[in-house]
Amino acid sequence: MNAALRWSIPDWVGLSLVALGALSDWRLGLVLAVWLGLWRLNTVIAASGSTAARYAVPAIFGLTLLILWEMVVQLYDVPLVILPAPTAIAARIADSLPILWQDFVQTFVKGALSGFAIGCSAAFLTAIAVDRSSFLQRGLLPVGNFIAALPIIGTAPILVMWFGFDWQSKAAVVVVMVFFPMLVNTVQGLKETTAMQRDLMRTYAASYWQTLFKLRLPAAMPFIFNGLKICSTLALIGAIVAEFFGSPIVGMGFRISTSVGQLALDMVWAEITVAAIAGSLFYGGIALIERWVTFWHPSHQK
């Protein structure tokens, strides 16, 4: 503990930076001092190496960024149209909960979730369907890998033209975006079993479907969940960006683009906060189910 509290050379560099900043502009000095102080606190906590530190350090770091953001905006009078302060964003979120909820339902529940469900199950069923033909697999894997790397988001204007402005077109964009990553992951996962394991199933005289359900699908689960996790992020992006090409007067993408037009940046940031929370929860939820389904996988065992 004493060793951690002793001042070291980087600290003197930091202190002189603060002094220099304070000499040129007291506000800069203040910001630098707060940064250095909280960073120093983090260094000390990190050096302790306890389990609590694993949660405290990132939390303090996030908080530090928020405090610095607030300080910079307040001290330098940054106008709202460039960067709203975190407190202003929080106030906006508290004020417009009904609007945010409507947008959330329109974009996330109707657009992203339905598209995610349709796209992922279609990809899964396709993977099962081509599973018996190694010819089709060898054809589909490279093509699927190729398409998964393309800027598929560009199909959004076409699909909005076909399916209209409402959530159906957003769901369609999400379906197209998630299909190939999911397909590639599932096909790869179904190849995961070793010859030994498959031979064992044959000595049991297991049928194709028994082998599939009892051996190969469970073995494919880590890959399938990896695909689902990738797709969860893609789904939200697809649903929001598709709304830039036309939408009813509700939805997160619609709100972001109109609020940018009105220079109501606090509303934009409020939507971004909602999107970030929704995206993290969606991802976290899938990760939880994964842990429950693939409890046997080495990466989940201590």
Place this chain on the structure above:
Amino acid sequence: MLTRVLPVFVVVAAITGLWYLACIPMNAHQSVTDLERAGEVVVPGGAAERRDMAGVSLVLQNPAAVQAAFGQERPRLPAPHQVGAEIWETTANKRITSKRSLVYHGWITLSATLLGFAIGTVAGIALAVGIVHVRAMDMSVMPWAIASQTIPILAIAPMIIVVLNSVGVQGLVPKAMISAYLSFFPVVVGMVKGLRSPDRMQLDLLTTYSATRAQTLWKLRLPASMPYLFTSLKIGIAASLVGAIVGELPTGAAGGLGARLLAGSYYGQTIQIWAALFWAAILAATLVGLIGLIQRVTLNRMGMAA
């Protein structure tokens, strides 16, 4: 060779075939209307009666609509050869300085992509080196770097453009910043993994040589991280391109493949949208392929090729 190429060829041919087939019902309403205007007898006369009919049943009642589906000026779904012709027309037959040339628009997008990719990669590697060496940095930044990948960053791209526009930053830089941001996190996460990939034994060996931390970094950690770096670079450059395209959406007129997409969607020029889309796809494939090539050459020379 044949066992690898033939399946891919068959799948691509099947997709193209399905595409041609899909054109017929997708464009049926327009083709029947065109036939009626040309003076032919069509089964339900008048566009109003046909509006709610499915495309398939319309084609079944008017077989002539099949032929008319492939040559329309603004089809709902253009046929592959129409898209191909448009790409050829706007790539090879236009001067590359012309605003109608896709080479011109592609270059605008590509320059933003490459600038952003370079910034994002350099910053990502720098942060990864810091994370590996400073414990507090690792514990502070890594959870946020991983969490930030679950956030739809792309959705705020238009906002960044508009905000930077309002403070006077225009043109290449705002788009490049979005590209940089998108390629930044994959590089950080991949490089941290790569710089940590040397095992205990190798690190101990360098300790017995009394190597400094800088020497360990240059002679062991950086070379060992190369396979990881190239994998993240491939993800990063694809993300950069998507970022640059989405970044072009709100500024509309300024040019670039994203602007072509948006203009096409405003004026119903479907063939133009598809052509821009394919150009973006070719660009993405070329960039990823190029990095793959550099990867193979580099890893071969380092003796690390798989």
